[in-house]
Amino acid sequence: IQQNVASILVGDTILSYGVNVSAHLLEECHLIVSDPTMRACNTVMISGQPYATPDNSNYVGAAVLGEAWRIVWWTVVGIDGAPGAFYYIYNYGGGWNGPVVTDLTPYNDIGYVHAMSSVDGRLMLAGQTFTGKYPDGTYNAVVADVTPGDPISFVALASGAPDLTAQTAADLWLDRSSGAVHVLAT
Numbered sequence: 001i002q003q004n005v006a007s008i009l010v011g012d013t014i015l016s017y018g019v020n021v022s023a024h025l026l027e028e029c030h031l032i033v034s035d036p037t038m039r040a041c042n043t044v045m046i047s048g049q050p051y052a053t054p055d056n057s058n059y060v061g062a063a064v065l066g067e068a069w070r071i072v073w074w075t076v077v078g079i080d081g082a083p084g085a086f087y088y089i090y091n092y093g094g095g096w097n098g099p100v101v102t103d104l105t106p107y108n109d110i111g112y113v114h115a116m117s118s119v120d121g122r123l124m125l126a127g128q129t130f131t132g133k134y135p136d137g138t139y140n141a142v143v144a145d146v147t148p149g150d151p152i153s154f155v156a157l158a159s160g161a162p163d164l165t166a167q168t169a170a171d172l173w174l175d176r177s178s179g180a181v182h183v184l185a186t
Helices: none
Strands: 006-010 013-020 025-032 039-043 057-065 069-076 085-091 096-103 109-117 123-133 136-146 169-175 180-185
Touching: 006 057, 006 069, 013 057, 013 069, 057 109, 069 109, 109 169, 123 169, 123 180, 136 169, 136 180
Parallel strands: none
Antiparallel strands: 006 013, 013 025, 025 039, 057 069, 069 085, 085 096, 109 123, 123 136, 169 180
16 A cells, blocks of 8 residues: 555444555455454445556545545655646445546645535545655645535635745634634644
């Protein structure tokens, strides 16, 4: 598995997602909490076919939407400072849809993405981009409002002070009384 795995809890099942870098496949593992002997890992299938991830896939994340709907995302990191891409798939219960691909120009990756469902069922994302050839580049915190099935438009966070740059998003907070989503950033 490449660097990280994302896990979500649906009912009494822990679902974990990761990129198998040897086979270039996205894998889903499950563990039934009430019976830990009930566990397995399988390749994610889209339209009946194993989904092959592109080279340089990394920074996997996952979230639960609505009534146990799932969304899984990852970044394809741009090489030597080249622009990367953000991929996601989603499942409303009848199988995986996608992938939906967003060009990250001018960023070569986005990682450490936090997600939250809004009061009206949209998905809000906040993460950290990198621009340039590593390690000589810059970081920016970005946010996005996601409609499953559509490409994503990431917006850089402004700090409110001209001498400060929001470099990474630390978390999201939903004010349920107003429906506003707030981003905590460094």
